[in-house]
Amino acid sequence: MRRYISLLLLGVLLTAVASACSNEPKGKKNEPVTLKAAVASEGQFAKFKGYLEEKFPHVTFDVIGVLDRAQGEMIDLTLKQPEDWTKFQELNRSIIEDDQPDFYFGYIPAPYSDQAELVDLNPLLQFNQITLNPVQRSLFGLDQSFDKKLEVVSPTYIRDLLFINRKMFQSHHITEPSSHLSWDQFRQLAEPFASPPVKSGYMLPSVDLISNLYRISNVIGLSAVDENGQVMIHQEPWRELARQLVGDLKNGTAKLASAPTSERPWSRTAMYMGSTADLHKFALGNENPEDWTVMAFPYSPEAYDSELHMSEIFSIDSSSRYINEVWEMLEYLLGEEAAMDITSRNLSTYAVTYTEHILSSGLQLDVLNQIGDRPANAKPSSPSRLSRSGNTALFQALNRQLNLVVNEDIGLDEAWDQLEVIVNEMNANPANFENNSE
Structure with a gap:
């Protein structure tokens, strides 16, 4: 009817x-x-x-x-x-x-x-x-x-972008990338720039570790749940990604994103993992377009999600x-x-859908016209999904374990072993899930 x-x-x-x-x-x-x-x-x-x-x-x-x-x-x-x-x-x-x-x-x-x-x-x-x-x-x-x-429609959008600091590449006599990087290639390229606490090889897109873990999981194709709706964030691929991020942060290869009030947070990192929203900041910051190259975000062939997202x-x-x-x-x-x-x-501080009218301060934005280069694999479909309470419990458990590792209270493997116990208990409790058709 x-x-x-x-x-x-x-x-x-x-x-x-x-x-x-x-x-x-x-x-x-x-x-x-x-x-x-x-x-x-x-x-x-x-x-x-x-x-x-x-x-x-x-x-x-x-x-x-x-x-x-x-x-x-x-x-x-x-x-x-x-x-x-x-x-x-x-x-x-x-x-x-x-x-x-x-x-x-x-x-x-x-x-x-x-x-x-x-x-x-x-x-x-x-x-x-x-x-x-x-x-x-x-x-x-x-x-x-x-x-x-x-x-739904939107006059603006957001897309992940990688900003290459050409000055740092030149000063280190390292050839700047000219084509798409996988996640592993990206991390390897960043290693020589580590000079803590001042300079880093790359700056992560979010201010906290758990948000970055989820964000990067999409670009390398990790799903938090399997085709049966069971949580699998405790499994080895997630453990390895956490190990990479924690290791890069500890040795100075990576830095967490600065608070929004920080001026020019990208100036002391070789590669800034940002988005089209940062184009507005670059323009207002009067950045020299000759000092930066804008590329596609690093991703793997197994990447989830699409390149573009409606913002308003x-x-x-x-x-x-x-x-x-x-x-x-x-x-x-x-x-x-x-x-x-x-x-x-x-x-708006977001990018309009007409590339030629984006506030860019002279940056070359050819990458924005390269649509569909990145795969958009579908995440596993399942008959059930985490309920709101289940999602909250998982987030809190994961965040707690990551903070224990960052604060060096326990090692990463011990933290992940504890997380496995928590996740197994969650998976055994039907109250943490709901029908995916609801």
């Missing part, structure tokens, strides 16, 4: 769009409309709000900041306590079902309410004959199939009376004119 209603709604929508495209003259005054937006936080949406109100003067916004409202209701946003998680879930359900937003920004409603149904935007792209550029097609997952369901997502609630009005805005945001404005007016 819901599918029938969705198809009927889409038919009405396409008819309305066709009518608007064929009959509405340019310059016609639109009727005022107030759109209700559920956003992650009001501050995050503020710049886009002002920009859209300027471009669409007939539109005003009633903004619901989910995190702002949660703080107002004294919910601890670390969500460590079960009662805080329950309150947060109820708050989100109430926003979706009672406030009934027209669209969402930086926020996915599905986990909180089974009444949340989003408009499939792909038929609208095709009906309006909107031509997406290669970055957008890959970002939206439409590079292989144009018939794929598309419920928009979606439309299928129950909205203003689907056409919201879509008109989203269509504009996906265009080149909006991309130029987003960059020139500093509406």
